[in-house]
Amino acid sequence: MSEALEQRDLRDTALDEVLLESRLARTWHTPPGWVGFFTTVDHKRIAVRYIVTAFAFLLLGGVLALLMRLQLSRPEAGLIGPDLYNQIFTVHGSTMMFLFAVPVMEAVGVLLVPLMLGTRNIAFPRLNAFSYWIYLAGGLVLWVAFVLDVGPDVGWFAYVPLSGPQYSAGKRADIWAQMITFTEIAALAIAVEIVVTVLKQRAPGMSLDRIPLFVWAMFVTSFVVILAMPAVVVASTALILDRLVGTHFFNPAEGGDALLWQHLFWFFGHPEVYIIFLPAVGMISSILPTFVRRPIFGYLPLVLALIGTGILAFGLWVHHMFTTGLPRVGESFFTASSMAIAVPSGVQIFCWLATIWLGRPVWRVPFLYILAFFFTFVLGGLTGVMVASVPLDTQVHDTYFVVAHFHYVLVGGAVFPLLAAVTYWFSKMTGRMMSERLGRWSVALLFIGFNFTFFPMHILGLQGMPRRIYTYQADLPWGGMNLFVSLCSLALAAGFLLFVWNALRSARAGEAAGDNPWGAATLEWATSSPPPPYNFTRIPVVRSANPLWDDGGALPVASGLSVNRRELLITTTAEARPEARETSPRDSAWPFWAAIATTIMLVCSIFTPWAVVWGSIPVAVTLVGWFWPRGTPEDDS
């Protein structure tokens, strides 16, 4: 028997449940301690690490926001000088967009997509590990530079000529551009993994119309990432070349074009908003049915709205540039397309309302976050339609009205659903539940704190207060409202702190969660909390869009996978019929070393272009180690 157990092609059909679980655990487990920490390719461990890091950056960015509110709380405050203030708002914006919002959404996708699809690991798991290390390095580059007083000071979209060689001396803007490179690599890596996982690794029977909506959202988001990121790759590379090598991409006198930067940046930057927003609506569509105890209303329109938003996202970047002097036709076109995005958003809102209307709401914390989302996001959407109109945008451009608008959309549209998602799927990360009582307090604090902090900014903007000013004169009528905003931002900060404290406490001492504490319908609840390294003992077979509700207690399973090798089931793209068995890579430290080599190359390239030449050698060495063929033949069937 023991000889048979060591056989290379032992299948799960030959083993009983207990023996199978122990064999699978041996095949898929990561060694404990530091070795495991640097070599793991388990999508759950990497995702949790990603989420924790992103929340750390959220807190750091939040501290910067509080510093800005402290400085603006009264006129002519001398706490922060103009130079430091420039760095603070730039690092705040860059941290929130590039180091928190996008990575955290992708990380939740890395955690949940394989679980929801009923597979054992994400596609390209080593790339996944590499992505995390690169992301971490990018975040450290930005923050170490900030601590050294070399933090970028050109705003999170770094317009030329301000960020160009003439007006941004020193290395500050280079740090920003290279930080973008790090996050581009990290985000593109995850996007590719998710696309492949969704297309080829779904559980048998999970045809396109049975994919959970969160997975659909991550799928569309990943395509948006793949199509949008190249624009900013081009932009930030051209900026670095202008600054370090002396090219003239953005120098009009030598045939370049300063406006080119804005086009390239916003061709990425506007889809970026949907890269953050689409996963959030996916979370809502996946969480909501659990709390109204019925399947989602309008699955097809919701999927079409996701795809429609993803496509429209590329047709409205110019509305960020209405004040640059566009031809009238351009203005009209981009006004129309910007307003058109309200249609798919409206479709989703009404589908959710119908779901709630037809269901029996259970007023638990994730549902409360979703209600907070409704109120806040709809307000942000309405001001979005306002600034989509050229005459109004010309008035409020670069004022606090715009600051209020995008915080309503981003915090209301993405952070509230994210907090709902963390509360909801907390048991899949830690095996425990978050405290309901503390959760209710943080919903209340966040909702009230957020609205009282950001709503007055609309009025401040209409009164003419420009964004990015480090102070204002006492005779301007903004003092009282700024003080009010600063005080309310403390409530908002308290809400976030309470949430983090709740999460930390519950991770250690929370109530233990069963497999399916909320009584939900999708596959991630069909395994234990937290899931074992191999996710599912046997691969489930899906017969409806809500398998755990429609199939009663016991899901049918597919068998025939090898247990002594890491093996996945590959299925067809549309029907998800079993197609092949595919081996999944083992643990490896090479992704970590490759990330280190890439980091050294990118950081040194800020100082000399030769770093790209010499630095590519260690990168090549680590990649060779990474892809070194195994002695055993591939045997897919």
Added chain:
Amino acid sequence: MKPWHAALLSLLLLAGCKRETRQARLDPAVAEAMDSVATLPIGINGRPPPVLLAMGEPYRSNAYQLSQGKRLYAWFNCQGCHTDGGGGSAPALMDGWWRYGPDAVSIFLSIRDGRPNGMPAFRERLTTEQIWQLTGYLQSLGATSSTAATPGRNDSMQTRPGENRVPSMSRLPSPHEGGP
């Protein structure tokens, strides 16, 4: 020592090397002290003000200060006579030969007090800090090796490679190559 202690310590050490500090407004006492150069009666060579050393010579090593100097070079029409450094009706500034000496104090004095045969005094037109910024920039113009701290190229037609790319020359020209 735990790993994060080491990380924290190295962060603190790194924090010691702030190379890009920018001060919008100098302390008035410091600004005044920067004018006190000890010089010979002929107005050539001398000892730079001690406060400059105490500040870490920012006008020579801080990219922001250098780029401010470059901006002043354009604003005060140094191009009018010196062109972009190659020299016109006035001597070249990038060939490594300085009529009144290559040291910072001599250049500072040339700008502040003027020189015979046409170099005007800028004492009344520039603050002492601005004269030091201009001095630092001029020294970087004649540099024979590249450094990390340089102003970038301008968004205009280029008459020579950007300052951040190559030094204006790799060595001083010998007399029969055109050097004096």
